[in-house]
Amino acid sequence: MNPFTQVGANWLRPIIDSAGFAVSIGLQSLATLAHLPRRARATLDQMHLVGVKTMPVVLMVGFFVGMILSLQGGQQLATFSQQESIGLIVAPLMALEMAPLITAILLAASVGSAMAAELGTMKVQEELTALNVLSVNVISYLVLPRVVALTVMSPLLALLVTWVATLGGGIIAVSQLGLSFEGYVNNSLESMRLMRETIPLPKYLFDGLLKAIIFGFVTAVVGCASGMTASNGAQGVGQTTRSAVRNAIVLIIVLDFFLGKVLM
Numbered sequence: 001m002n003p004f005t006q007v008g009a010n011w012l013r014p015i016i017d018s019a020g021f022a023v024s025i026g027l028q029s030l031a032t033l034a035h036l037p038r039r040a041r042a043t044l045d046q047m048h049l050v051g052v053k054t055m056p057v058v059l060m061v062g063f064f065v066g067m068i069l070s071l072q073g074g075q076q077l078a079t080f081s082q083q084e085s086i087g088l089i090v091a092p093l094m095a096l097e098m099a100p101l102i103t104a105i106l107l108a109a110s111v112g113s114a115m116a117a118e119l120g121t122m123k124v125q126e127e128l129t130a131l132n133v134l135s136v137n138v139i140s141y142l143v144l145p146r147v148v149a150l151t152v153m154s155p156l157l158a159l160l161v162t163w164v165a166t167l168g169g170g171i172i173a174v175s176q177l178g179l180s181f182e183g184y185v186n187n188s189l190e191s192m193r194l195m196r197e198t199i200p201l202p203k204y205l206f207d208g209l210l211k212a213i214i215f216g217f218v219t220a221v222v223g224c225a226s227g228m229t230a231s232n233g234a235q236g237v238g239q240t241t242r243s244a245v246r247n248a249i250v251l252i253i254v255l256d257f258f259l260g261k262v263l264m
Contacts, residue, residue, distance in 0.1 A: 018247075022225035028139045029147045029221065035140040036148060042141075046149035050111050051157060058106050058157050059164050065098060066090060066165025070172035083177045087187030090169035091162070095192065096204040099161040101256055103154060104215035108248035112223035115146050116244035119227025120237040128228065138228075147220040154216025155209040162208070207263045214259065215252050222248040 036043065074086045119142060122128050131138050166188055173179040196203045226244035230236045 018225070018229065018243075021229060022221055025139065025143060025225040025228070026147075026217070026221040029144055032137065032140040032144050033148075035137070035144060039140065039145045039148075042145040043148050046145045047153055049114075050107070050149045051153035054107065054110055055157065055160070057110070058103055059160060061102060061106060062094075062099060062161030062165045063168040065102060066094060066168035067172045069093065069098070069165070070169030071176055074173065074177040078177065083173075084179055084183060085187065086169065086173055086177065086179070087184040088191045091166045091188035092191045092204040094165040094169075095162045095202075095208045097208070097256075097260075099158045099165065100154075100208050100212035100215055101252070103158045103161055103212060104219060104252045105249055107150065107154060107157070107216065108219045108223075108252065109245055111150060112219045112248045113241050113245050115220065115223035116227040116230075116241045117237060119143075119224055120230030120240045121227075123228055123230045124233050124236060143224045143228075146224055147217060150216040150220035151213055152216075154219075155212040158208060158212035159205075162205070207259075210263070211256065211259050214255060218251050218255065219248045222251065 069090050070086055073089050074083045077083045077085055077089075119128075122142075128138055128142075131141065170181055170184045170188075173184045174181050192202045192204060194203045195201065196206055199206060223244045226240045226247070227237075230240040232239075
């Protein structure tokens with residue numbers, strides 16, 4: 001094969017195939033939403049694993065990120081004697097950008113990889129084939145609960161991250177910048193008063209939660225799709241797990257840019 005054919009066969013075509021399969025899984029998940037009442041128990045179990053189990057780590061990271069933003073931003077503002085404005089920066093920045101992004105990346109690394117490993121193991125052990133032979137809808141039975149759980153829990157975790165990060169920023173504002181906590185809270189609340197014109201919700205909070213919903217859906221779809229394409233035994237499961245985390249994080253960052261442009 002000439003170099004162009006080699007690039008297409010060995011690099012471009014696998015990417016297109018995997019992307020098409022992930023889109024197909026996502027669309028089939030949406031098409032089976034009517035089956036959700038029958039999968040309520042499995043969905044609740046996944047929500048517990050996705051939300052409750054990962055909450056301590058996500059909140060701890062969000063708390064320290066809020067402290068870092070307050071410390072670094074406050075030091076820069078202090079050069080202009082404007083450190084009292086740090087509350088106007090931390091809260092909207094966390095609500096709009098950092099909270100959904102941090103939550104999505106942590107969920108991709110923990111939950112998305114777990115989904116890929118679970119379904120990948122079932123794939124190489126031919127359990128998915130057995131379910132198909134038994135006329136069980138694999139998308140409805142395995143994928144739908146995971147997609148719904150991650151899509152629902154991601155914005156809730158992002159909301160909690162916004163709160164704890166703002167609290168962490170307030171601790172730094174009081175202890176390192178010499179500000180009053182009441183003034184910091186008032187500035188934070190003032191920064192969130194900007195409302196969307198069409199929806200009576202704070203703009204920064206609404207846009208951030210919308211991002212978190214999309215990121216959660218994408219992470220779950222990529223994780224499930226990667227697992228369902230596993231092959232070659234344990235080595236293949238490891239490869240699909242790595243690719244699930246890598247692809248999910250790349251998609252999250254790319255989508256974050258375009259969503260930021262759309263939601264401006």
